[in-house]
Amino acid sequence: MPYTVFGLPTHILIIHVTVVGIPLACLGVLAIAIRPAWRRRFGWWVAALAVIMVPVTYATQLAGTQLYNHNSYLQTVAAQHKALGGTLVWFVAAVAVLALALALAERRGYADHHAAMVVIAALAIGASAICLVRVVQVGDSGARAAWGGIVKTSNK
Template sequence: MSTINGLPAHVLLVHVIVVLIPLTAGLLILCALWPAARARLIWPTAALAAGVTVLTPVTVFAGEWFQKQLGFPPVVDQHARLGHQMLYFVAPLLVSAALLVFAHMRQGRGKPAGRAVVAVIALIAIAAGGAAAWQTYRVGDSGAHAVWNGVLNH
């Protein structure tokens, strides 16, 4: 994917990612800690987790194309390196969502997961959500610095 309506696809997709990854992370943590929220929000949250897991490599691919079009400027290198790591941060969101779906479905069948199991899932969701949100910030910050302090100044 190279352009959308004449604009670099990466520039547009990145805005979707910057919103959806922290939203997904927050919803996962909420679902992990609050059973009433899990009952209402786990399915949309799981769909968001799957969506960002698919959209992340698409965004990275579009970024690689855009970087090539810019002539591989050195100021973009750090952003590209961090962006390539992003899938390692969104995949745990998907795993956490799957674990929460499992706990939710067991609860619905009258076989609730034990408190220790739910606590472990909550810890995984908190760690995955926090890490994904932090990495999203790092990637976005490095991209903004590359644009405002680098590419546009040349």
């Protein structure tokens, strides 16, 4: 993966796909877990988005590691962000697996086996909620690393 694209660090460019895509996938999984009618209609689309977000998150992590290693001044302020960001792909993978499980269970007719769907839906809701929290934690630590040292001065 190139360190820069058009003169900008790759991490800065692809982070926007991650920041939008992961919450969208998590909210989609929450929606299809709660509403069976939406699961039948949108389940495979939500599962596809969740699965796509796994390699996108991994690529963002790799680009972030390159940015971290390439700039020694970042290594003190961005250490927490790097540590949190390194775990995010596992949370996204869990959401993707459970989104696939929801869509597949619906297709295979497990909606008739109410207990099985309740268990899968509960796991999907929990994983999505935890993943949303982790995205906020990673994003907040990244914003603090990027903008924490900037002091606003008045123009008086």
